[in-house]
Amino acid sequence: MGKTELTNQIRRLRFENGEMTQQQLADKVAVTRQTIIAIESGKYAPSLPLAFRIARAFDVPIEQVFQYEDK
Amino acid sequence: MYGMEYIKYGIAYITTYICFSNIRGEVMNRVQKTAGLLVVTISVGVTFSIAATSLLYVRLGMPRAWAGLAFLAVAGLGGLGPLVFKKDKGPVTCDERDRIINRRAALAAFTAAYLFVGLACMLPFFVLGPDGSISVTWLPMIFMGAGLITFFVHSAAILVQYGWRDKDGEN
Numbered sequence: 681m682g683k684t685e686l687t688n689q690i691r692r693l694r695f696e697n698g699e700m701t702q703q704q705l706a707d708k709v710a711v712t713r714q715t716i717i718a719i720e721s722g723k724y725a726p727s728l729p730l731a732f733r734i735a736r737a738f739d740v741p742i743e744q745v746f747q748y749e750d751k
Numbered sequence: 752m753y754g755m756e757y758i759k760y761g762i763a764y765i766t767t768y769i770c771f772s773n774i775r776g777e778v779m780n781r782v783q784k785t786a787g788l789l790v791v792t793i794s795v796g797v798t799f800s801i802a803a804t805s806l807l808y809v810r811l812g813m814p815r816a817w818a819g820l821a822f823l824a825v826a827g828l829g830g831l832g833p834l835v836f837k838k839d840k841g842p843v844t845c846d847e848r849d850r851i852i853n854r855r856a857a858l859a860a861f862t863a864a865y866l867f868v869g870l871a872c873m874l875p876f877f878v879l880g881p882d883g884s885i886s887v888t889w890l891p892m893i894f895m896g897a898g899l900i901t902f903f904v905h906s907a908a909i910l911v912q913y914g915w916r917d918k919d920g921e922n
Binding site: 703707712713714715718723724726727730 | 780839913914
């Protein structure tokens with residue numbers, strides 16, 4: 681099984697949504713700002729429910745936020 | 752005694768660093784700060800205890816050397832962490848990532864304590880043999896050691912998993 685990586689577009693989507701801050705997004709999806717920082721930098725892969733909540737916060741499908749690629 | 756000087760300055764630096772990390776714009780939650788304080792106090796308490804007990808053993812011998820263990824009280828200061836550090840700001844103070852980190856840290860702490868107690872039980876058996884005996888005064892020591900190891904490994908595992916400190920992300 682090849683190495684895989686989860687990438688995300690959260691930073692770009694935040695800026696496209698009225699320059700939303702990490703804290704605002706964290707409040708919207710009910711997590712801490714630390715977790716948003718960790719997800720954005722790829723240090724933490726969120727659970728499926730959290731991934732859906734983030735996608736809903738931006739009003740986009742989940743695959744526009746997270747991409748799963750073989751490395 | 753340069754070692755003691757390094758330890759003193761080290762404690763001062765780490766404590767100041769933890770307290771002022773938010774002012775410097777780094778994100779460190781209450782759990783991390785408490786874990787940092789515990790790692791520092793336990794390290795200092797154990798180091799000083801070993802040094803003092805060894806010194807007293809050479810000068811006064813047993814059982815007076817046990818007085819050196821009084822320095823372990825320093826480790827107890829780590830328990831003041833929840834009182835010293837304020838609650839995190841924001842409506843959410845704990846989420847799924849924090850729970851995963853805490854669960855892994857607890858598992859690491861349990862494993863370390865289990866290995867310590869196992870080693871403490873098996874070592875005298877292998878060293879002294881099946882007919883050997885040890886003083887029962889070792890039992891509270893093993894209990895205390897297991898407790899210290901549990902807290903130390905739990906705190907260290909928390910710090911490692913959070914990446915010691917999460918750098919402030921761009922807003």
